[in-house]
Amino acid sequence: MVNLSIAAITWHNDGLHVRVYFQKDDGFVYEAAWDKGIGWNSGDKKLFQAKIGTPLAAIVFVPTEPKIRVYYLDTSYMLQEYVFSSGWGWKKGATLPSPDLTPITSLAAVTWRQPPNQQIRVYYQKQNSTIQEVVYSSGWSVGFSFNDHAYPGTSLSAAIIKENVINYNPSFRVYWQEHKLSLNEYAWSGSWSNRDLHFSPTPSSGISAVAWLDGSGHAHIRIYLGNAAGNVQQLAYDDPNGWVIPPFIPVNVTVASFKAPVGAIAWQDEGIEVRIYVQSTSSNNITELVHSKGWSFRILNF
Template sequence: MAPILNGSPLAALSFADGNGAHIRVYYQATDGSIKETFYDDKKGWALRSTDVIGKAKLNSGIAGCAWANGTQIRVYFIDTNNKICERIYEGGAAGSWHDGTLSVSHNFKAAPYSQLSCIGYDQNETLRVYYQDTSNKLRELVFDGSRWKDGDNSLPTATPGSSISANAHKGRAVRWIYYQDTAMNPKEIQFIGGSWKNGGYAPTGVFAPGAGISAAVYGQGDNSDLRVLSVSDDNRLRVTTFTNKGWAGTKNLTNTITASKVAAIVVAGTKTWTRAYYQAEGGKVAEFGSNDGQNWSLMQTSIPTSN
C-alpha cells in the first residue's frame, strides 16, 4: 500500500446519524490513489484499507461532500488527463462506490495544477463543484438533477494552483469562496443578494503560491461564524475568525510541513466543533480543533493513513 504523499491534497466532510457523528478525510498516496480515513463516534479512527476512491493526477485537488445522514457522499478529483471526475458512495454502511454523472457523461477539463472544492445539498439547494481552468480563472459546475453544466462565469482569476474553499449557508442563501489572488494574497468573495462581492478576509502573514486555505462555517438564522484555516510561508497553521462582530484577526496554531494543505470542517451534530486536518510531519495527517470556536488544541498527532 503506497504511503501518503507529502503535501498531499486533503478533503474532509462530516455527517451525523443515529450512531452519532462521523468524519471522512481524503488524501492522496504517492501512486496517485485517493484514500479514505474515517472517524465514527462509536469506533474512533480507522483506515479504509480496501477502498481506493480513484486514481488522480499527483498534487491536484480533492473535494468531498455528504448529505442524507451520510448515505450520499461525493468525492471529486482530477485524473491524469485533467478531467474532473466524480465518485459516488450510496447506501450507508452497506453501500459502495461507483462513477458519477460527471465522470460518465461529461469531459470538463481543469488546469493540471487545479485544486477543487464542492458544495453539497446539505449546504445549498444545488450541488456545485469549483475548479481552476488553464487561464487560471476560477470556474463553477452546477448539477441540475440530471446533468452537469457550466455555472457562474464571473469568478475571479487566481494564482496557479490556488487553494479553493467553497462554503454555503443554506438558510441564508449565501456562498463564500476562499482562494489566492494573482498577487498570492488570500482572498474571500461572497455571493449575496444575487452577485459576488469582495469580502473582508485578509489574514496576516506571507503565503507561498498554492498555500493551504480551508474554511468552516456554522451559525443559525442571520448569523454565520467563519473559521478560515491557512498555512503561511513559515509553515504555520493559522486561523482567522469571523463572528457577527466582524473579522477578529489571525492566530498561529501550530507547525506544519512545507507546503502542507489543510481541510477544515464543522463536526455534524454540533454547533461549534471545528476540526482542521493538515500534515505536521511527513507521512502523517494530524487533527487540530476547537469545541467553542475560540480555544484550539491538538486533537490527534496522527490519524490513520497508509504507510
C-alpha cells in the same frame, strides 16, 4: 514528493461521522473514517486512482442516509466524481464539464437541498487563471465564470452558511488568492458579490473554510491556512462584528510545509467543535488539530 491533497466531511445520522480523503504516493485516494462509539479506522480503505497530486473536494448530504461525493482529477486530467450511497457503496460517477481546466487547479465544492433536487457547485481554475463554476441541478452544466484573475495554482475552498434564504437561494462563500496574493471572498446569496479580505497568505498555501449559524442566527466563518513556518493559522468572522485580521495560530505546532493541503470541518455540540486535517510531506502522516473547549492536536498515522 508531490504536493498531495486532502478533503474532510462530517454529518450527524445516528451519531457523529467524519470522513477524511487523501492521496498516497501510490496514486490512489484513500478514505479514513471516524464514527461515534468506534473511533478511527486505519485509513487503509483504497477508493480510486487519480492523477498524482490531484486536488480533492468532498461533500455529503443526508436525506435519509449519507450520500458522499468526492471530486478529483483522473489520470487523464478530467474532472471526475466518485460517489457513495449505502445502496450501492462506492462507484465512479459523472465526468464533469471542465473547459480550459488547468492541471495545477485546486477544487472546491458546496451543496444544499433545493426541492426537488440536491444542488451541487464545484469550482476549479482555468488556464487563464480565472475561476469557473460547474453546476449540478438536474444534470451537470457549466455555470458562472468569474472575471477576476486568481493566483496560478491558488487553493480553493467553499463553505455554506445558510441552506435556504429567499426562494431557496442559499448563502455560501468561495475563497481563493487573487493574482496579487490577497485573499478574496466571493459571496452568493442570490447574486454574486466579492470583497478583498486585505490579508495575503503565503503563495499557494492550503485554504479551508467552515461556517455555521449560532442559536441567534448569527453567522460565523473560520478560514484555516498554512503559513511559511508550517503552522496552521485562523482567520475569524463573527456576525455582527466582522472579520478579525491578522490571523492567530490555534496550536503552536509545526505540522507541514506551507503548501500542505488543509481540510476542515465544524459542527455544534455543547459548543462549536472544529477539526482540521493537515497532510505533511509524508503521505503517511496526517495531523488532526482539535477544537473542543480549547485547542489540541494529535497525529493520526495514516
